[in-house]
Amino acid sequence: MTDVRQPADMNAAFAAAFNTGRIEALIALYEPNALLVGHGEVDRRGLGDIRAELEGLLALGGRMESTNLFAHTVGDLSLLSARFRLEGRAPDGGPLVVEGRTAEVVRRQEDGRWLYIIDHPFSAPAGP
16 A cells, blocks of 8 residues: 655655556545546546546556655645656557646545545646
8 A cells, every 4th residue: 555654755656656557556545535637627536436547547558757846735735746757558559658747635644644635637738
């Protein structure tokens, strides 16, 4: 199970979980009633919907890198952003590179772990 103890570590933890290729490693980063802004700006609510969206992401294979841009924390909430790059395979088998900037809100759990409550992985183009 993923054990993120500092909000600034969340995006790197997501990339590491993606790189395992295991859906359970990704799902472990979300609260049960979390919101993921999915492909096409469609809201995915709860672990069942989030799982379906993340399974599509995992199907791309490849490797992800994510660099935290900021983590602003007040009490048990933190606003995050990261720059990421995913190199994988398109559905037709050709190479695929996806880059962007994220926006997330994570919440500290009673056991000290931080989990996503809102995840917007494509909030902005990668940019400089």
